Amino acid sequence: MIDVNTLVGPYPYRYVPHPDPEILVRVLEREALRAAWVGHLPSAFWRDPTPGNAMLYTALAPFAGTLRPVPTVRPDWPRWERALDDAVAAAAPAVRAYPPQWGLGAGDPSMRALAQACGARGLTLFLTVRFEDLRQRSRLDVAGDLTAAAIRDLARTDPRTRIIVAAAGRDLIEEVHWGLTPDEQSRLFWDISWIWGPPEDHLAKLFRTMGSERFVYGTHWPLRLVQGAKANLELLPSDVAGATLANPDEIARDARLAASS
């Protein structure tokens, strides 16, 4: 199993214990997870993600077999395409983008351009709905959640582009999924880090209605307990217990194939 939703580096609004690559490697081993896709947390809040990407590549280099870099690309920043090419050169499976933190709304032309450029280069586009629960956010954290409208727009942008969305809840997932064509749905994946389990059983309901193959394993470490995603799978009712999630390696492979075809 691969955890697609992990980050390293400090969080600006509260203390997070040891958000370090060497700790993440130990956590993955303890949780019997094979690898992780790793972003650089501070980059979501810096104006220019370029220095954060350099730090990410350096920090993960000693753990190349386990931790795969997912650099941040800000498409309204000059020469952003260079960061995308760097990601390809570094064999990154995906790139992260944070439109709410950059003030880029649904339909933003630069985000569409990023989605197209990801499709052309065989990179998966990784989006994050939120970092923290709305009820506990700092007064400085005014970006708001990534909207369903923004995700739908990007999912419709380029038939080559694969998108993974992290930290979404049931309502937003359904609003996006059922607002897309089957072809568009097939290129969009959701991590399970923020979906409720029993007694509401949102995860089970989504597996039944959308299919478990639309979901990937993600924990939102180091902001959330790494045990959350596994616990949610273990508590599934019997009719969906053991359901198979999408394999991130295959998502990345399909993205590369789509780019080369």
Next chain:
Amino acid sequence: MSDPRRQDRGASPLAAPVPLVDVHAHFWHARAGRTDWQALNDARFRAGDMMGVTCHVASVLGTYGFASPTYFPSPADVVLGNDAMLALCDAEPDRVRMYVTVNPNHTAHAIGEIERCVARGAVGVKLLASRRADDRLLDPIAELAAERGLPMLHHAWQHRRHDWPAQEASDGVELARLAARHPRLHLLLAHIGGGGDWAHTNAAIADVPNVLVDVSGSGIDRGMLDAALDAIGPERTLWACDVTMETGLAKLRALEVIGLEPEKLDLVKWGNAARIFPPGTFAADRRPPTADRA
């Protein structure tokens, strides 16, 4: 014929096979406005059985907004909810215990409901967000709870910086004021993972020995459990789920890997509950292994 709500996948519970008391649970009923109410209750039992929950200490919050607001239930809805909870206790005597829910704005009614439901087996009092915790209106309720040895579970917002819609929420500072006026009362501050800034709660109640916390809520921030144990201690921390049981299981697993000694972990899982609830509340009621510090 086996009970279909008791789901057993043939293995030991996901948590260690020792008593496990969920001190913050809820059940639904037919007049709560949801047609899937029975499925919700069944799912709680299913997940509880899988995890190894030995007792759900639960409340019904009126009609959950259907006939009156969840956090401001009318007296009629309070009775309706408590009756549903009493019926569930009768139906599930091995694994369900009850908080009697009250609205302190209707003080005489609240006192009457506590008397009525305790006579039928209620083991604690549940307060929502109908009135601020430090309001003097709560004093007769707190006095009665303390006199009867009933812990009082109080809905809380972790660091309430303003009024949120649909509730008159309280935070750790306000609960601490109520607790200071009622030193014999065990006041259980609800769901440190249930919204707001849990770090503020730790500071607000660290030196108030009769305020305990439950760890429930959808929030599973890394660092939250460690900080609570450091500030409040395992003797005043109780495991619970509220409405997200997967986060309860995640917290159990986290408690096991953050270095808490086994006897301290047992306090969180059941020992503290056995200490603060009336004697004999739980089938596996044994005295906790360490002295009562709360």
